Amino acid sequence: MKQLVKIALFVLAIAFLASCTTSTAESGSVAKEPVEYVNPYMGNISHLLVPTFPTIHLPxxxxxxxxxxxxxxxxxxxxxxxxxxxxxxxxxxxxxxFQGEERELRPVIQFRYDQEELTPYSYSVYLDEQNIQVDYGLSHQSAVYEIQFEKDAPAYLILNSKNGGMNWDGKAISGYQLIENNTKVYLYMVPAELPQQVSSLNRSGLSEATSAEGRNASLVLKYPAGTKTLALHYGISFIDEQQAKANMEREVAGKTVAALQEAGRAAWNDALGKIAVKGGTNDEQTVFYTSLYRCYERPVCISEGGRYYSAFDGTVHEDNGRPFYTDDWIWDSYRAHHPLRVLIDSKKEEDILNSFVLMSEQMDNFWWPTFPEITGDSRRMNSNHGVASVIDAYRKGLRNFDLEKAYEACKGAITEKTLAPWSGMPAGKMDQFYKDHGYIPALYEGEKETIPEVHSFERRQPVAVTLGTSYDEWCLSQIAEELGKDEDAEYFKKASFNYRNIFNEETKFFHPKDKDGKFIEPFDYKFSGGMGARGYYGENNAWVYRWDVQHNIPDLINLMGGNEEFVKNLDAMFTEPLGRGKYAFYAQLPDHTGNVGQFSMANEPSLHIPYLYNMAGQPWKTQKRLRKLLHEWFRNDLMGVPGDEDGGGMSAFVVFSSMGFYPVTPGEPVYTIGSPMFEHVSITLENGKTFEVEATNASDVNKYIQSASLNGEALDTPWISHEDIQNGGKLVFEMGPKANKMWGLE
Incomplete structure (x- = not known):
């Protein structure tokens, strides 16, 4: 009997354990917080050019x-x-x-290291040859290092400014470093323990001094043998050392690394949690949230205690209770990065646009910025696409910035400043030619540049500039229309068709013309134009710029001969061979990586191209192309980003495309539908409403839309409006493994 009872109890125990196992498997593991999916190392090894960087910061x-x-x-x-x-x-x-012989001290020590652990809000590393453990936590303008020394030898801390000065006042180190354009960054650092000795370090070694100035200005704090732990609290400022001190006292005084890391984790979960995704694989969620994290690296808020230093006029300003932002490469961020912020951080986007208005007022010329950085506007790349972010935000309901001033600054940047790339000079002879003839004239191979506005190391990029300016002028026409400036609206609307002036009807490519209106011949659409194709295009060749008419895709379709020819040309782009071996191709076109045929996933002018099938009656090909591109080029590994990721420009494409829609034409309050990757997406909007995207059965196999509905009503068009999202509601897709080639044709 006892034996039977034992057997019965054993069976019940097995059954109980099995039920627990089943329950756990069915419910899944404990859900991770959004920041736990972020992999800052994704893309840290570049395919060719600049990699991503594992950046530690708050949003x-x-x-x-x-x-x-x-x-x-x-x-x-x-x-x-x-x-x-x-x-x-x-x-x-x-x-x-540092711990070792004083003669081994250097302004900057090269450390061998191990056990590096990095998150968006924390850093930990073991300097294994020095036997030093380092832990780090940060706030918005201040941070704390905690350093543990394992050896019994004297301990040293070397503080270095590469081009500036350092000073010890008996309690803290303060200093500055000159960056460029008369812009300085300031430091104020307080060690928890006072040093035994303070010295300056120069080429001849240590000397008794409490200050240092010049190149590699360095101070050395010496601590006695037996020192085990040192905590360093510091603040950073672009205003002055006293502001750096105030920033430190406000944000990190009395706080530990652990406390800062806990607060940083919460800040990141709050930012990333504005978009919640369910379904997909762990790697897909990692790619999604890592991409979203990169969208918060730029631009940066440089308001400090109600003030900010502007390199645009070299002056400290009151911010009047409104944060000031800079460091934004608008040449590419207008495409998806700004539109993403309009969607999930609309108040912040208004502050950013207001900052651009202020920059325009602070500069010598009232011109909208193109590459606003900490050190001012560097005026890089081509065109002035910041105008697109203005009309895009306004058309989507953002009003807390001065549209009239923004328009005048944008108009000036396009009509008064030269259109020549990488130049901040006033308009000249080439610009007058554009106004008179509607295109930038091209030079023949070997023809010498004579236009002074063209930067000495750059080319005039006539096709890229003509196409980009046509779009910019369309944006100007739309703003003018909103402001009731009918004459301007009509003028710029007409100019927005200037892309037609360089369209070659025989080849169906945008083809450079000389000053006499003749197409440059002979011509190779892959390789003409020299390094980066800059003689005619810019970083990408003619195959990419063939589609650079974001503001008038229907007209581009007509120019190519209708939907069938348009799709045939799109298909050809994805199948056309490189034309040379990879070594030779990338030696000339190093930015044109991430290739699928002549398509370049690695460069921002390509981002809208896969969505163009939607406009030509074959949405299923958009779905097919996007899933392939996302799956192959954006991965949870060290080479998981195909090209230069400009601090959010390309990552925003991943965020939008993974959710299932994308803003092909910033300035139009419309999103074009792709192929949703996740079974469920929930977007928390700033107006308190929620927009959901549900993709039933979505998977790598089930990538095709079978049917769709919006708020219970059938959706038969491959786009939705911004208003649809802002009103809240639910977009539902039924997904399947084979294309429904009839969906989205109405």
């Missing part, structure tokens, strides 16, 4: 750092960073903890 904050090394694969760190002053920049100040 859109002034203080950004990352491990300073020449490349991810390097085995040494260049000391410890205190601030990175711009996207892709190097550290302005440097901290090097």
């Amino acid at each position: 859109n904050s002034l203080l950004r750092v990352y491990p300073e090394r020449r490349d991810y694969t390097e085995i040494e760190l260049n000391g410890l960073p205190l601030i990175v002053t711009s996207h892709r920049g190097s550290s302005a100040f440097n901290l090097s903890p």
Whole structure:
């Protein structure tokens, strides 16, 4: 009997365990918080050019750092960073903890390291040859390092300014570094323990001094043998050292690294949690949230205690209770980065546009910025696409910025400033030619440049500039229309068709013309134009710029001969061979990577192209192309980004496309539908409403839309309006493994 009872109890126990296992499997593992999906190392090894950087920062904050090394694969760190002053920049100040012989001290110590752990809000690394553990936590303008020394030898802290000064006042180190354009960044750092000795470090070694000035200005704090732990609290400012001190006292005084990391984690979960996704694989969610994290790296808020330093006029301004933002490469961020912020951070986007208005007023000429950075507007790349962000925001209901001033600044940047790339000079002879003839004249191969507005290291990029300016002028016409400026609206609307002036009806490509109106011949649409095809295009060749008419796709379809020919040309782009071996192709076109045929997933002018099938009656091909591109080129690994990721420009494409829609034409309050990756997406809007995207059965196999509904009503068009989203509601897709070639044709 006892034996039977034992057997019965054993069976019941097995059944109970099985039920627990089944329950856990059915419910899944404990849900991760959004920030836990972020992999800052994704894309840290570049396919060819600039990789991504594993940046530690809070969303859109002034203080950004990352491990300073020449490349991810390097085995040494260049000391410890205190601030990175711009996207892709190097550290302005440097901290090097050290134990060893004094003769081995250097302004910046090269550390061998191990056990590096990095999240968006924290950093930890073990300097294994020094036997030093480093932990880091940060706030918006201040941070804390905690350093543990394992050896019994004297401990040193080396503080370095690459081009500036450092000073010890008996309690704290303060300093500055000159970046460029008369812009300085300031430091105020307080060690928790006072040092035994303070010295300056120069080429001849240590000397008794409490200040240092010039190149590699360095102070050394010496601590006695037996020192085990040192905490360093510091603040950063672009205003002055006293403001750096105030920033430190306001944000991190008395706080530990652990406390800052906890607050940083909460801040990131709040930002990333505005979009909640369910379904997909762990890797797909990682790619999604990592891409969203990168959309918060730029621009940065540089308001400090109600003031900000503007490099646009070299003056400290009151911010009047409204944050000031800079560091934004609008040449590409207008495409998806700004529109994403309109969707999930509309008040912040209004503040950013207001900042651009202020920049325009602060500069010598009242011109809208193109590449606003910490050190001013660098006027890089071609065209002035900031105008697109103005009309896009306004058309989507954002009103808290001065549209009249924005329009005048944008108009000036397009009509008074030269259209020549990488130049901030006033309009000249080439610009007058554009106004008279409706295109930028091209030079023949070997013909010498004579236009002074064209930068000495650049080319005039006539096709890229003509196409880009046509779009910019369309945007101007739309703003003018909103403001009731009928004459301007008509003028710029007519100019927005200037792309037609360089369309070759025989080849169906945009083809450069000389000053006499003749097409440049002979011509190779893949390779003419020299390095980066800049003699005629810009970073990408004619195959990419063939589609650069974002504002008038129906007319582009007509120019190519209708839907059938348009689709045939799109298909050809994805199948056309490189035309040379990869070595030779990328030697001339290093930005034109991430290839599928001649399509370049790695460069922003390509981002809208897969969606163009929607406009020509074959939405299923948009769905097919997008899933292939997302799956192959954006992955949860060190090479998981195909090309230059400009701090959100390309990542916003991933965010939108994964959700299932994309803003092909910023300035039109419309989103074009792709192929939703996740079973469920919930977007929390700033108006308190929620918009949901449900994709039943969505998977890598089930990538095709079978049918769709919006708020219970059948949706038969491959687009939705911004108003549909802002009103809240639900967009539902039924997904399947084979294309429904009839969906989306109405």
